[in-house]
Amino acid sequence: MIKVGIVGGTGYTGVELLRILATHPEAQLTAITSRKEDGLPVADMYPSLRGRVPLAFSSPDKANLNDCDVVFFATPHGVAMAQTPELLAAGVKVIDLAADFRLKDVAQFQQWYGIPHTCPDVLHEAVYGLPELNREAIKSARVIGNPGCYPTTMQLGFYPLLKAGIIDASNLIADCKSGxxxxxxxxxxxxxxxxxSDNFxxxxxxGHRHVPETVEQLQKMCAxxxxxxxxxxxVPMIRGMHSTLYAKLTTEISNEALQELFESTYRDEQFVDVMPFxxxxxxxxxxxxNMLRIxxxxxxxGATLIVLVVQDNLMKGAAGQAVQCMNLMFGLQENCGLTHVPLLP
Amino acid sequence: MIKVGIVGGTGYTGVELLRILATHPEAQLTAITSRKEDGLPVADMYPSLRGRVPLAFSSPDKANLNDCDVVFFATPHGVAMAQTPELLAAGVKVIDLAADFRLKDVAQFQQWYGIPHTCPDVLHEAVYGLPELNREAIKSARVIGNPGCYPTTMQLGFYPLLKAGIIDASNLIADCKSGxxxxxxxxxxxxxxxxxSDNFxxxxxxGHRHVPETVEQLQKMCAxxxxxxxxxxxVPMIRGMHSTLYAKLTTEISNEALQELFESTYRDEQFVDVMPFxxxxxxxxxxxxNMLRIxxxxxxxGATLIVLVVQDNLMKGAAGQAVQCMNLMFGLQENCGLTHVPLLP
Amino acid sequence: MIKVGIVGGTGYTGVELLRILATHPEAQLTAITSRKEDGLPVADMYPSLRGRVPLAFSSPDKANLNDCDVVFFATPHGVAMAQTPELLAAGVKVIDLAADFRLKDVAQFQQWYGIPHTCPDVLHEAVYGLPELNREAIKSARVIGNPGCYPTTMQLGFYPLLKAGIIDASNLIADCKSGxxxxxxxxxxxxxxxxxSDNFxxxxxxGHRHVPETVEQLQKMCAxxxxxxxxxxxVPMIRGMHSTLYAKLTTEISNEALQELFESTYRDEQFVDVMPFxxxxxxxxxxxxNMLRIxxxxxxxGATLIVLVVQDNLMKGAAGQAVQCMNLMFGLQENCGLTHVPLLP
Amino acid sequence: MIKVGIVGGTGYTGVELLRILATHPEAQLTAITSRKEDGLPVADMYPSLRGRVPLAFSSPDKANLNDCDVVFFATPHGVAMAQTPELLAAGVKVIDLAADFRLKDVAQFQQWYGIPHTCPDVLHEAVYGLPELNREAIKSARVIGNPGCYPTTMQLGFYPLLKAGIIDASNLIADCKSGxxxxxxxxxxxxxxxxxSDNFxxxxxxGHRHVPETVEQLQKMCAxxxxxxxxxxxVPMIRGMHSTLYAKLTTEISNEALQELFESTYRDEQFVDVMPFxxxxxxxxxxxxNMLRIxxxxxxxGATLIVLVVQDNLMKGAAGQAVQCMNLMFGLQENCGLTHVPLLP
Structure with a gap:
């Protein structure tokens, strides 16, 4: 069993990690920290977890995070980079759900997040945790920068097109909607x-912080x-993200070939579903x-191609993707503990 | 034109007062105070009021509330009682949408609101602002304690029954639901x-603060x-209140007679609609x-009578009722500026 | 593996059964019928099931329901009783999620559902499928009448009190709210x-059909x-049910004793959670x-006790409870395939 | 008083017309038809109108629509064109909220709506009812084709840019969201x-029917x-429409000049609000x-300009705009009966 710690489990990505880990067959939650809620049973804050997560929050100094195999940071930006070097030194792997290890360009990081990066060497080593595009690197990573929710949809939506070089990379529009x-x-x-509610x-x-992250990654896909x-x-809904992507085709290509391009790209992916044209x-x-559908x-x-992408922003857009990365890092089946069937209605 | 001031217009009852007053033919908003938002145009906080409410918030010291004919307090409990004596001395009438002038029993007030009452003499003079049950007193009042939202539904729902002495007053249940x-x-x-959202x-x-207020008023209706x-x-909705009231009949009475009791009680009321049995x-x-329906x-x-009562909690449950009181206090038509047709869907 | 058939899988209880069965380790869906949707892949109607439920709907004549171990009816009232005798004769067990096998009193059935009961002998044999109150009978049943959603909450909420004989059985009020x-x-x-939406x-x-069913069951609990x-x-929400139950205590009893009564009653139940007083x-x-919380x-x-009960109406109130019964009927762990952690937020 | 008839008042645009007309000082509703609901008081279908709209639905043969000054059609496509010639002959003006008189090109009409146009001569005479772009023609019109909801936002959003000739007309994207x-x-x-609910x-x-209508109108604005x-x-909300429009600038122009272009274009419009850049x-x-905000x-x-446009789809997008047209056709103040302050929250 993998021993898992969570720093900052009081937010929505935190409770989503707890929901996943509560039934993950190969992971065991051993510590969850919150300075403010020290001593409070997790299930008192989230009654949905009564009988499922027996732990209490503990202040960071009491939690023995160094004994974990992996620690997830579900914290505001800046927290992970402060604690990661010590965890790495203790042999603990780190998956940050915030932005501390997403942007390779430290100047960009400082510009968009308003704080200097305190461990550029760790950042240099960190791996961007989008398994479909970066699987091998994730497997051997010690530190993961888990992608933002919007960037996940934009990258997986534009990737086959940019890779194939059949759209105008300088003219991409992403009209995105989030719960x-x-x-x-x-x-x-x-x-x-x-x-x-009842509003849009x-x-x-x-300018949104997910722009530099997305552009940095998209730029890797094309010259x-x-x-x-x-x-x-x-959007007045709790969960869910819908990205409507617009790209200008630069080549003659049939709709069948476009569809085939996407299907072949994601044929072996368990969490990417290319729906019929x-x-x-x-x-x-x-x-x-943890599904994402395209x-x-x-x-x-005409020349304008529209790519529709949906996901659950807390799952494939955050906690689900983080666990997917964990599975890869520890040699588990990639979908281990991630077999939830979507809740509909 | 009645010169109107509002203290604390940044909350939902405040903006609802603004919405009503913006089209009220006999009232003119002359001042709206907010310590925190001094100088901010009201329409910058509430774009729905762009072009409709030209005023800016001003700090209390700058606003000449003493020049108003009437001042509404849409503030937390405790604010109105601090400022009312001075306003009264200046000849200004006061309508408090909080609880400062609702409970006649100062001990109860202190118990439920945790602060002593600072002007019991004003409280003694204050009139409980439920026009359907208290119209004449409101007409000549200088200070109004505007009823709570839940209490409005409970009082108008139980009133005909308690007055007629046909239910067990010691066994009332109100199962209430609010947006x-x-x-x-x-x-x-x-x-x-x-x-x-998506929750109930x-x-x-x-124990809820609306209990003592309601009991104090219901007690007036019966021995x-x-x-x-x-x-x-x-309830996961923005506006709306639904009270399901349960009472035990103590007399033989037909359904027709019960219906007639309610219809005759509220026959002349413009804002109470008794629907078919x-x-x-x-x-x-x-x-x-400003409608309330029963x-x-x-x-x-059987012996259990169910009374269903609905209203818009921000209108008949708060701001609409306050303006209804204002109309009475200034000799206007009771429905002046209150002729909104409900928005459906 | 238990071979499972579903009749009428196009409704919400049907798709919820599919969601559960898709990850149930001991059950395999082998047939799902729909006259209207014959040939349509289930996942085309419910994209949430893409890649998870490979079956297509088939018309009843094509589906070999007789080869199943158990058949769920997620159909309108009247369908199950028409097909159950033949299935029983073929050795197939039946779980009806509609009302055909809920009411023992056929006169009541006819009165409330407007159709005569066509197989009173099967009805006589049928077992009411509320495991917490009827576990042993369910284990050996061939036919289950799965409880209504509201009745589940009312029975589990009133049961400890009626059993203990400490409330006035003639004065029960259930103010219930459903998604x-x-x-x-x-x-x-x-x-x-x-x-x-935005309405209540x-x-x-x-008069609601769940009254006779509930009263018939409650009556078993007390003289x-x-x-x-x-x-x-x-309630403007998709899923969820909240019952607010009112009972009059007829004995002196402390709150601690009341709490202990509920806790001891449900101590060994995996799907009933008695929360702190x-x-x-x-x-x-x-x-x-599949959790229900009280x-x-x-x-x-005072003398009025309020029991608050919540559940997911499609799970413990319908499909989850049906699978819980199936597990009991086939000697599986009662929570087999029912370990979903509630989705929050 | 203008005598108003409504054909097909049971839908949402119909009830919205009723809501507006109930307080319109210069219009009187004299007939409302519904074949199916003949004899049913309008307020029985829409309790929000109890005490406000005393009329009952009547079948078309009983309603004396020929005695009206104007008739609104809030019907499916095809109904208005069948009845309009007779009404015109009787001297009655017609405002159709469906698509019968929107598209000048009858071939396009037939292609998109699947029925031939039965009165092309009336269509030829009909005026497209977007007051901000077509005010003078509306004033003297006998027949109005009231614009679609989406087209209203797209036209008012793109108009200043197309008119000024500063964007690429061949590259317009409208990503629109509707309640x-x-x-x-x-x-x-x-x-x-x-x-x-909880979905997007x-x-x-x-291909959507609002495309040909919008293109036909946009084409008038530029060469x-x-x-x-x-x-x-x-969008999971009842009312509201948000259009996110993308256009490519073809000229060097400052943001200030762009803002000034929109402000000057709509300076005198009561129902178009250009918000700060x-x-x-x-x-x-x-x-x-009836407000629309931009x-x-x-x-x-950069070269991409984004125009955000919001409106209430039932008001400026349908019934409000229709009444705005009526006001113009009868020489009333354009905002007569349309002074509703938006309901927020």
């Missing part, structure tokens, strides 16, 4: 039920310079599962 | 979208001692309006 | 998103005649799982 | 609460051939009102 849980479990007015809006159109317009929106994937078809559209058979 | 806006516009975890729960079953079980629940009123049938049920024609 | 999926997957105006209402207050007032309400269980704490309240330590 | 009421009040599985999806990406990619999505308009800021964004000051 409210993506904003985290924070006491903020804007995500109150009475504010976010765009946000952060002027031409990538330019990305990214427009996030808030012209499908309309629904976010709920992934609810509570469908292609080409209005009037 | 989330009833909890106010506060940055609290429990009312986040991701917490309150009871809360404060051990027998009133005993009330009150169970509030949180056996109806199922929906909260949305009152959304955005329907009677009597399962198996 | 919209309880109304099924039918094209009806009243359950459209634009009708049911009672329905069927004059005194049971009288039940049942008021169902519709005074808790407020949330429906979402059971979402997608909490006690006693306002002002 | 569920846009699908109408029809008993269909896909818009059930349990299907549409695109639909009709391969260059218009090409439009239109992707509609379904970089704002994120929320759909709820228009809920229940905001501009320009990521990284």
């Amino acid at each position: 409210v849980s993506g904003a985290g479990r924070k006491a903020e007015i804007g995500i109150l039920f009475s504010e976010a 809006k765009a946000y952060a159109v002027a 031409a310079p990538v330019n990305l317009i990214f427009t996030p929106h808030l 012209g499908s309309h994937p629904e976010t709920r078809s992934t609810r509570g599962s 469908a292609l559209h080409r209005p009037a058979n | 989330v806006s009833g909890a106010g516009r506060k940055a609290e975890i429990g009312i986040l979208f991701s917490e309150a 729960k009871a809360y404060a079953v051990a 027998a001692p009133v005993n009330l079980i009150f169970t509030p629940h949180l 056996g109806s199922h009123p929906e909260t949305r049938s009152t959304r955005g309006s 329907a009677l049920h009597r399962p198996a024609n | 919209v999926s309880g109304a099924g997957r039918k094209a009806e105006i009243g359950i459209l998103f634009s009708e049911a 209402k009672a329905y069927a207050v004059a 005194a005649p049971v009288n039940l007032i049942f008021t169902p309400h519709l 005074g808790s407020h269980p949330e429906t979402r704490s059971t979402r997608g799982s 909490a006690l309240h006693r306002p002002a330590n | 569920v009421s846009g699908a109408g009040r029809k008993a269909e599985i896909g818009i059930l609460f349990s299907e549409a 999806k695109a639909y009709a990406v391969a 260059a051939p218009v090409n439009l990619i239109f992707t509609p999505h379904l 970089g704002s994120h308009p929320e759909t709820r800021s228009t809920r229940g009102s 905001a501009l964004h320009r990521p990284a000051n």
Whole structure:
């Protein structure tokens, strides 16, 4: 059994990790830290876990994280990089669900997150945890920067096209929509039920932290310079993410060939489902599962290709993907503990 | 034109007052105070009011509330009683939407609200602002304690029965359900979208502040001692309140007579709608309006009578009722500025 | 492996059965019938099941239900009783999720469901499938009448009290609230998103089919005649059921003793969670799982006891409970395939 | 008083017309037809209208529509064109909220709506009812084709740019999101609460009827051939529409000049609100009102301009706009009866 620690388990990615790990056959949760909630049984904060997670939160100094095999950070940006060097020295692997190990470019990191990076050497070693595009590196990694939720959909949606060199990389548009849980479990007015319900809006159109991460990764897929317009929106639903991606084809290609390109790219992937051409994937078809679904559209058979991508932002977009990485790092079946069937309705 | 001031207009009852007053033909908003938002145009906080409410918030010291004809307090408990004596001295009438002037019993006030009452003489003079039960007193009042949302439904639902002396006053049950806006516009975890959506729960079953207020008022309607079980629940909707009231009949009486009792009681009321016997009123049938609807049920024609009551908690349950009181206090038509048709769907 | 057939898998209890069975380690779905959808892959109707349920719907004549070990009926009332005698003759066990085998009193059945019962002998043999109250009979049953969703909460909530003889059985009130999926997957105006969202209402207050079923079962728990007032309400959420039960205590008893009564009654139950006295269980704490949670309240330590009960109406209220019965009938661990951790948020 | 008739008032645009007309100071509803609901009081179907709309539905043969001054058609496509010639002959003006008089090109009409146009001469005379772009023609029109909801947002969003000739008309993308009421009040599985809630999806990406209408109108604004990619999505909210429009600038132009272009274009419009550059308009800021709000964004000051447009799909997107047209046709103030303040929260 893999001994697992969680730092900062009071947020939504934290409780989602707990939900997954509670039934993971090869992992055992041994410590979960929260400075503020020291001593509080996890199930008192999350009654959904009554009888399923017997642990209590403990303050970081009491939790013996160094005895874990792997520690997940479900914390605000900046926490993981402060603690990772010591954990690595103790032989503990680290998976950070925040952004500390996502951006290779430290200047970009400082610009977008407003703090200097405190361990650039660890960052240099860290592996970007998107298994479908980076599986081998993840297997041998000691430190994982788990991808952002939006970037996961944009990368898996654009990848076959950029790789094949058949779209204009300088003209990518991603019109993305996220459920409210993506904003985290924070006491903020804007995500109150009475504010976010029965409402729809765009946000952060002027610039969102997921842009530099996505562009850095997309740029690896092609030689031409990538330019990305990214427009996030808030949907009155708890979970779910829907990205509507627009790309301009630069080659003559049939719809069948486009479909085949996607199907062959993801044929062996357990968590990527390429639906029939012209499908309309629904976010709920992934609810509570680690699946990501993709469908292609080409209005009037013109030059604009539309790629629709859906996932559960807390699963494939966060905690599920992190466990998928853990499985790879410890030589387990990639879908171990991740076989949840989506909850519908 | 009546000159109106609002203290504390940043919450949901505040913005609802603004919505009503923006089209009220006989009232003009002249000041709105907020210590924190001094100088901020109201429409910057609430874009729904762009072009409709040209005022900015001002700090209390700058706003000349003494020049108003009436001031509404849409503030936390305790604020109104601190400022009311000075306003009264300046000839300004006061309508408090919080609890400062609801409970005549100061000991009860202190017990339930945790602060001593600072102006018991004003409290003594204050009138409980439920127009259907207290119209004449409201007309000549200088200070109004505007009823709580739940108490409004319980009083109007039980009143005809208690008055007629045909139910057991010592055995009243009110199983009530409120939309989330009833909890106010506060940055609290429990009312986040991701917490309150797709969920249902009871809360404060051990004791809620609306109990003493309701019992004090119900007790006026009958000689027998009133005993009330009150169970509030949180519904994943923005606005709306549904009270399911249970009473034991103590007399032989036909359903027709019961229906006639309610219809005759409220025949002349513009904001109370007695629906046909056996109806199922929906909260949305009152959304955005000052209407309260009532329907009677009597399962198996037995001794238990069920009274269903719905209203919009921010309107008849708060701001609408306050303006209804204002209209009475200033000799206007009672429905002046309150003719909104419910928004459905 | 148990060979499982499903009749009528296109509704919400049907797809929930599919979700459970897709990961059940001891059961294998071998046939799923739908006259209308003959030939349609299940995953085409429910994309959430893509890659998880490889079957297609087949018309009843093609499906070899007689080869199954057990057949679930997730059909409208009347279908199961038409097909059960033949299945029994072929040695197939039957679990009906509709009402055909719930009511022992055929006159009551005919009165409430409007059709005569076509196999009263099978009905006589049928076992009411509430494992916590009827475990031994279920183990050896050939035919199960799976309880209604509301009745499950009312029975498990009132049972310890009626059994102990400490409440007035003639004065029970159940104020119940259900998510919209309880109304099924039918094209009806009243359950459209634009009708049911941001709204709350009672329905069927004059009489609901779950009353006779519940009373028949409650009556078994005590000698005194049971009288039940049942008021169902519709909550704008997909899944979840919250029952607020009111009972009058007829004995002096401490809150500790009441709590102990419930805890000892359900100590060995894996799917009944008695929460600490005074808790407020949330429906979402059971979402997608087979758990039912109970909490006690006693306002002002008076004679009225409030029992709060929550469950997922599609799981413990329907499909989960049916699989729990199947597990018992086939000698499996009772929680086999039912270890889902609730999905929160 | 203008005598108003409504054909087909049982849907959502119909009840919204009723809500508006109930408080319109210059219009009187004199007839409302429904073949199916003949004799049913309108308030029995819509309790929100109890006491506000005293009329009953009547079958078309009984309703004297010829006595009206104007008749609104809130019917499926095809109904208005069948009845309009007779009404015109009787001197009655017609406003069709469906598509019968939107598309000037009858071949396009037949292609997209699957029926031939039965009165092309009336179509030729009909005026497209978008007041901001077509005010003078509307004033003297006898027949109005009221715009679709999506087309209203796309036209008002792209118009200043196309008119000024500063974007590439052949490369327009409209990623649009609508509340569920846009699908109408029809008993269909896909818009059930349990299907549409907590979910997000695109639909009709391969081709939507609002494309030809929009292109026909956009083409009037510029010489260059218009090409439009239109992707509609379904949002789990009742009302509200959010269009995210992408255009490529073809000229050097400052953000200030872009903002000024929009502000000057709509300076005198009562129902178009150009918000400050970089704002994120929320759909709820228009809920229940006839307002449409626009905001501009320009990521990284590049060549892609984003125009965000929000409206209430039942108001400015349907019934509100229709009444705005009626006001113009009868020489009333354009905002007569349309002064609703948006309902927020």
